[in-house]
Amino acid sequence: MHTDLCERLGIDLPIFAFTHCRDVVVAVSKAGGIGVLGAVGFTPEQLKVECDWIDERIGDKPYGVDIVIPGKYEGMDQVDPEKLEEQLRSMIPDQHRTFAKKVFADHGVPELPAEDKHHELLGWTAVTAAPQVDEALRHPNVKLIANALGTPPEDVIEQCQNAGRLVAALCGSPRQALKHKEAGIDIIIAQGTEGGGHTGEVGSLVLWPQVIDAVAPTPVLAAGGIGTGRQIAAAMALGAAGVWSGSLWLAVEEAEAPPAQKESYFSASSRDTVRSRSFTGKPCRMLKNEWTEAWENPENPDPLGMPLQGMVTMESIRRSHQYAEVAQPVAFNPVGQVVGMINESESVRRVMQRLSEEYLGAVDRLDSLQPK
Template structure:
């Protein structure tokens, strides 16, 4: 499963995997793809530095990447407290009432209250960048658009390729004009923040819009046949996220969440603003239903929603409140029916890719010998 881009990066397979778990990122790189660690949860640069050191010690010298959320425009002098003050009291009461209705206890004294900020704060994201560029990352990806011009320049000065996720051809052209080396065409089916255009439609539109820039297809891809379809549409690789959640290396600490993921079908997700304030595909739960209910107050814009619900999400996770417990995940969750190693997932993908290519060759009347 080789393309010009995978050869450029020294990969065995044109498989790019986004994950919040260092062990998954390292395992994917060892398996011949490119593991990309999500940095958004790292508010402590020491923790990020430690985990990047760990990845480098466990990738056998193979390349890996980092995914960050860098605002395109800087908000000078804005602190977390300034943003907290913008949250309406009525929304705080709504969260408290929702937790009470589902009998979610408060956190014990000393328990972590969840991520209070994410990489959307410029100073946090740039600290992550400083740490990352002291390591041997091969790829820097922008999760919510292209990094600012000075960041792109810094990455290029270190020989690091820059990618950005796009939900439309218009976004893709913006990324190209910002100096990105790779565009990830992320379709509606994808987990996490995603747009409204399906992968089958979006991928060739983006390929045409930014040619000859390489494009990765994302969203609804979890099998070798789907990867083959993405390459047939002009992509030079696939970007996978959800399929790694139930791998053994991910080590999800919640048996309840693992059980929900393995039992979910492709129709059991929803695009909701409940978690961050931007539409993000996730498991449908009583939590998402409450925030999407027209009778409710509605989610706040990003980043207010993320700050508002951080402690609540931590409580739901700590006590494994099944009715409310969810996670960002794509429609491909319907294929995630067992716990497997990252290597086993890669093997299944590559074997399926070969079968799909052989099938198309036979249909086209070409010998596969």
């Protein structure tokens, strides 16, 4: 599965692993793929700590950083992050905060300790993501900056490319992909509805070839539904330049997710996910549970837009990490439909080895179906 993209990034396998865990980033890059650190949960200071940690361990391997600058969000014209947070906070109806707290209280999830203060608005906007980009670019092994929502602003693309890094962006339709291409994006990630996190409605099998054809020769990573090497072979047969995977890395041995959350993933089938606006304000695939159902109920408040809903639920997400076991029925468990194929914890090394073997098996099968 060696493509031009491997040459450009200095990797052996075009397997891009999106993860919030620095350990996974290092392990994937060392195993021949490329780890991409999701930065949205970090302040710029925290991001520095994470990247320094990675730099010390990754040797000469490359890695990436994933930021979130949605194309459209409340308060887009405000440039001072403190003022933006204040302005946004005033837009949140009390009933939303009350309802979010009530759902957690009803399930017996303890409150966070009083001293555990936090900003509610992390890297979900252009002004809060900009310092993350600045920080990421200070680390020379960061060879890739990815944007998880929409086309990044022109100046961000230029800033990254001038620093010699590649810029990638996710899309869920050929139209969005063309917008990315026109903006000069280097790598387009086409994510089908199967994918975890923010995702559209069109299935990978139908979306990928349309995006690949629309933006050729710009390389396209196939995302949404990658859990085995057979699925990688399917993606490459459709013309992808590589694959982008997230769910696959949520429950590996190196991932520091709470054991209760990993168990939720292992026991879920592919039918147990839902696209819900209940945590972030945009449709995001996650495990169905009593929280997602509560926000679906027409008698309860409708989720706000991005980033307002995320500000409402920031505390809920922190509580579901802190008290993972009791919180599972209402926890934020973002994951794709491929969760139904993830039933045990493996090491990153083992996963990478398995992907290669399964990939070769799939290629061999296709060859065996050719006329002798």
